[in-house]
Amino acid sequence: MPSLPTVHPRLAAHWSASRLGRFSDRLLDGDPAAGQPVLLGLLAVVGLLTWGSIEVPNWDPPSSLVFPVLIGGVLLGQVLQLLLYASVLAALVVDGFLREPFGVTPGTAVVLILLAATVLFTSRVRLRLGLRGHRAETLLLELSDRLQPAVTPGSELAGWSAAHALVPAGGARFSGDFLISCAPEYPGLHVALVDVSGKGSRAAGRALQLSGALRALLDAMPPDGFLEAANDHVFLRGWDEGFATAVHASLDPDTGRFEVYNAGHHPAARWRDRDQRWERLEEGGPALGLLAGERYAACEGVLEPGDALLLFTDGLVERPDESLEAGTGRLLEAAGSLLRDEWVLAPDAAARLVRTVAPHGGDDRAVLLLRRDPPHPLAQPPAARRDREVLGLADAAVR
Template sequence: MTARSDADRAASPSKLKVARRRRRLVPRGNDTLAALVALTVAVTVPVLVWPDTAPMTMLIVPLLLGSLLLGPRQLPWFVVFVMVMLMLAISAQPKITSKQVLAITILYLLCFIVLLTSFRRSRLGVAGVQGESMLVDLRDRILSQGAIPPLPEAWLTETALRSAGGTPFAGDFIVAVRAEETDRLELVVVDVSGKGEQAGTRALLLSGAFGGLLGALPPADFLPAANEYLLRQGWEEGFATAVHLSLDLVSGAFEVRTAGHPPAAQLDAGSGRWTVHEGEGPVLGLIDGAEFTTISGVLRSGDALLLYTDGMVETPRREIGLGIDRMLGQAERLLRGEFEGGADRLVDSLGSRNDDRALVLVHRR
């Protein structure tokens, strides 16, 4: 055992020397670049040795891999290296035909496109695949903000979200919070100005900020604080609408406040009728010191409450009032006797595919 340890210690200095020499040739973090350079050389050699057999278009492979894997600092230099290898491949051709001229033109055009892409990526500072994974992570964080926390068995709460054009990013988002050791659910549905990917970046920021405010402030202070936060951003199109629900999970008593948002709708299980709770409050991010009225009510056994965005009820050919009537008619038909899965059924059957749609269904069993 001792002899083996002594041998390992004796070998470790030599391993360190090899590692240091390797790092001199290939600086830390440039392993991918070195591998792509080696691949480019390996692809170019057959073109130089057998110019009549190996096509120059083989250089597309390392160019494509470089555009996916390299960062904005490394990618321009790698593209220049590929262009140099392409020049060597051209010089090795015994005869340049019109077909080869077209292939060469396309290759240089691809190099130019990749260069432009690298300059645009420099604003983000990460490689293509890494940047995409960051966006996916941010999107997942938005969706996790809207996850409903565990509730008592007597309550069913469902959310459904669809973005314009089916893209994974939307201007509509939901934030739900239930503070520890409390019997109150705080939930807000927000519609950021714009739609789809255009509003997605603002939704990324606002979902985190509103989640922090929702759990830290009394219910009456949330919308004023959210309004002040948006005003401080100074965005040209930085307004948003919202509806905020504060629900007591023991008594069923609730408070609803709206900020330029479509009104909440409540189902009375006893009468089977829907009531629209019209509230007053300006759009968030436009008026300093805005005030928001409170609508109070109670959800009894069998009752339900709908919170939604204008994409559910508003289209270019239909006013929002008519859209609400249509939504409630669909709700009466689709939710009759079966509330589970009702949020998805309603969203899929209503609204415009060209607008973001979000809906929250709260049902007391």
């Protein structure tokens, strides 16, 4: 996902400290007192445009009043917007009586009235938030970025590589899937991949609400208590239509020992590099929020050099025209090919996996690949290299 353009910190600091910058902040934060000077300025513009339309032939058509209408819709609150639009309507009436030879055409008047009504309707969310201008959109973008981890969990561990991808449905920025991790007092790596019911922007509110709460629980709870605390938290929210599934992995990077807990989620998978095959980690419990006081058992194991863990959401494996088993097999086959080709996972490995398996998915798609780096092929004994080549050829023949 491309990053948004940013302003140089020093310039931003100078702007915020200036009188105009402070006024701009008050205006965009919805201060009614800051909107009054803007209204007066726009009323002066309306008066000037109306005078030009009447007194200066061929200089200023009445349709130029669209500009104060649009600016007022972005910067003013509802009451001040109504005052501005009333003045625009009065200006149209005055222009229609005084300007010669044609006055205001009915089409121009209808367009301006419809435009004012449209601006009032589309600004209703900003007005409910109490924000003006671009501040509401900026706030939503900042909130959506909270669902995207800045760094792939596990990618900074020595001897490990990792890649993740979060792709919302329909190309939107908001997703019902999110990935959280922490570096708590409990040693090791702790991650959770969560799928909130619904998809895209419809699930964004619940996803934003849950991401902060579950991140705090992941920081505070031991691995075997995280999903139980998360389940009770979601249950107490009492959502009428809401629940969530989650898969939680806890890993000791020094030994490779892992525990995977599942709450109604698609099973995680473990790649056994020596055998060149996937093993599904089936153990689990119900989805979060359905029943209070649930217990979640762990699937335990050890990742040897070359082994990997795969966590994913249903958008990667569910298709209307195929079974869930076939979709899961397709994903595991593609992920296995990727692990054979890359000894150390590239940062974009998960994104390429999504494009291969579900490039046009109608659901949110999320995946995390975490691998214990194998020794380089040239550093292995010849017998081990031959074993790997034979296993790879045999697997290719089966496929």
